[in-house]
Amino acid sequence: MKRKRIALIGASGRMGQAIASALQKDKSVSLDLGFSKSRPSEKVVKQFFVYKTKFDLKDFNQIDLIIDFSSSSCSLKALKLATHARIPFISGTTGFSKKQFAYFERASKKIPIFYSSNFSFGILVLRKILSDPQLKKFFQRVEIEETHHRLKKDRPSGTAKTLQKDLSLDFGPVRIHSIRKGVEPGHHRVLFKNNFEQIELSHKAFSREVFSNSISLILNFMAGKRIGFFDMMSL
Numbered sequence: 001m002k003r004k005r006i007a008l009i010g011a012s013g014r015m016g017q018a019i020a021s022a023l024q025k026d027k028s029v030s031l032d033l034g035f036s037k038s039r040p041s042e043k044v045v046k047q048f049f050v051y052k053t054k055f056d057l058k059d060f061n062q063i064d065l066i067i068d069f070s071s072s073s074c075s076l077k078a079l080k081l082a083t084h085a086r087i088p089f090i091s092g093t094t095g096f097s098k099k100q101f102a103y104f105e106r107a108s109k110k111i112p113i114f115y116s117s118n119f120s121f122g123i124l125v126l127r128k129i130l131s132d133p134q135l136k137k138f139f140q141r142v143e144i145e146e147t148h149h150r151l152k153k154d155r156p157s158g159t160a161k162t163l164q165k166d167l168s169l170d171f172g173p174v175r176i177h178s179i180r181k182g183v184e185p186g187h188h189r190v191l192f193k194n195n196f197e198q199i200e201l202s203h204k205a206f207s208r209e210v211f212s213n214s215i216s217l218i219l220n221f222m223a224g225k226r227i228g229f230f231d232m233m234s235l
């Protein structure tokens, strides 16, 4: 079988590197193109056939699929080109405004898009547990606490906003408390309270690999999709 040719946007970043090492073990893909803002170490550059610090439409000529873990502005630029070139797009970038994110919905009418603010299987299961109607029946108050490393650019985290959106359907406005410290890859706690008791549901990532571990499964899931918007809940 012909290998899928991948372009990785944000290839030098913490997530880009976790994704690149996961994909190097996957015989169904080849890392053809890597992009980042500036040229990283030769060790990173050597993982790709071609490495660039700027991209435009012609760079995607021979590409079957784009994976993006970068920044909101860079991600949108890549998505616009992907839509134009009709290339499937997988993104885990966070920090989009509502207006920016609306473009994802529009683009999914032309290409298949997989987007999730959290690629871990644990958060997928946590979101399913949060939809249990008994939580709403017996607990009146809910709040979210998220802790991440000091270099994280967005606050609150994309995952906390996803959990907030899920919960606000039942509970109305939900407060998020954000903590930035150390090298924490991601810890999310959801607290349900009534006047007599509290339930605490928590997910803790041990390392960034928790977010790249799912990438081969996502690639399989996306194979053959022609248009549409998909996320971890679609798996």
Ligand code: NAD
Pocket: 009, 010, 011, 012, 013, 014, 015, 016, 035, 036, 037, 038, 053, 069, 070, 071, 072, 073, 074, 091, 092, 093, 094, 095, 116, 117, 118, 119, 120, 154, 158, 211
């Ligand atoms: P990082 O700062 O370590 O890496 C960002 C990468 O994007 C770098 O390679 C940088 O050069 C590139 N980049 C940024 N802006 C660019 C631009 N304008 N042009 C070209 N390249 C550009 O960040 P990170 O920790 O790897 O996180 C990247 C994104 O992924 C963030 O939005 C983060 O919140 C998100 N994230 C998602 C998940 C998930 O599971 N979905 C998990 C962790 C992080």
